[in-house]
Each structure stands twice: as structure tokens, then as C-alpha cells.
Amino acid sequence: MESIILASGSLRRQEYFKLLGLPFSVMPPLIDEDLNRHLPPRQLTGELAVKKVQKIAGLMKGITPHWICGADTIISVDGDIFGKPKDRDDAKRMLTRLQGREHEVITGIALYNGRKQSVDCRSVVSTVTFVPVPEAEIEWYLDTGEWQGAAGAYRIQGLAACFVAGIKGSPSAIAGLPMHEFYVMLKENGYNYGG
Numbered sequence: 001m002e003s004i005i006l007a008s009g010s011l012r013r014q015e016y017f018k019l020l021g022l023p024f025s026v027m028p029p030l031i032d033e034d035l036n037r038h039l040p041p042r043q044l045t046g047e048l049a050v051k052k053v054q055k056i057a058g059l060m061k062g063i064t065p066h067w068i069c070g071a072d073t074i075i076s077v078d079g080d081i082f083g084k085p086k087d088r089d090d091a092k093r094m095l096t097r098l099q100g101r102e103h104e105v106i107t108g109i110a111l112y113n114g115r116k117q118s119v120d121c122r123s124v125v126s127t128v129t130f131v132p133v134p135e136a137e138i139e140w141y142l143d144t145g146e147w148q149g150a151a152g153a154y155r156i157q158g159l160a161a162c163f164v165a166g167i168k169g170s171p172s173a174i175a176g177l178p179m180h181e182f183y184v185m186l187k188e189n190g191y192n193y194g195g
Contacts, residue, residue: 045108126169
């Protein structure tokens, strides 16, 4: 199988690539993830995923990689967008707002096909419901540091699973990479999966 450049530093996304048996290298792009916060959430995650792919493609002038994958995940609650918290206070604000209610998790994924010089971009929306979480338990979670670098200040695949009463949609998309959609994208774009 051809190697894919993963335009992300996310350890969870790397774990999914390993699980899928894909050969890959990691090149985290440095982009401003706060751009265009006025866009609808689906459009914003797609735009950020595409920007990550474009950044890596631009850095590889003279070398034409066949495949680059970029992804971005945000949380949307009442139309407000929660990305990665800036600090502990920001994380507490987000978790306090999410507790006892439902919110959307939107993951955009972009796949660059070097042969066609094209980018395929899709978004996946899932819904997560949190139980009511007392302030002391929010503080306990914040003390773990798990919130750092996580959209919405939580990692569903970690201790934050204690707060999740229900999920509608793709668990892998909530964790950062919609595996089914990614598999379909690869096949539809001509990636020889398994070959």
C-alpha cells in the first residue's frame, strides 16, 4: 500500500491509521485554527482540514506525495464553537457549558490525491450527551490534564467517557477520525487499500 502523510500531530489519529494497517508518516502542520470562526461548523472543520493538507503539500515542493490526510474536530453547542481550550479556565468554561446537555461534534476530513492534484473534503456530525457534572468533578477532570489539546476540553476515549450518557453517530469521528468515511474516501479516490 502507498504511504499517506498524516497532517496531524494527534496520537489518536495515528492509532486509527495503525488500526487500519496504513503505512504513514506524520507531519503536523502549523496553521491558525482560529481562522473564520464565523463559518458554520461543518464548513469550518472542512476548511481547517483542507488548510492542513494544503500546508503540507506546499512544504513538499519538488516532491509530489500521492496522499495527504488532514482532519479537524470541533464542538458546537447552541451555535457556539469550542475548539481546543487556551488554558484551564477556558477548559472549565467549556466543560461547565457541556454538562447535563447534548452537543454536536463535527469532524472534517480532507484527502489530497497527488495523482489528480485534487482534494476531497467531507464532514461528519455526531451528537454527544453529557450527564450533569458537579463542579468538583469538573475540577477533578481538569486536574488530570486530559483536556489539553482536545476540542471541547475532553477526550471521549479517556476519562471523559465517565460523563457521556449517550452518543449518536460515529465514535471514531468524535475521537478525531471518522474511520468509515475515511475508508470510503480512500476507495473512492483510487487508493489501493490492501494492495
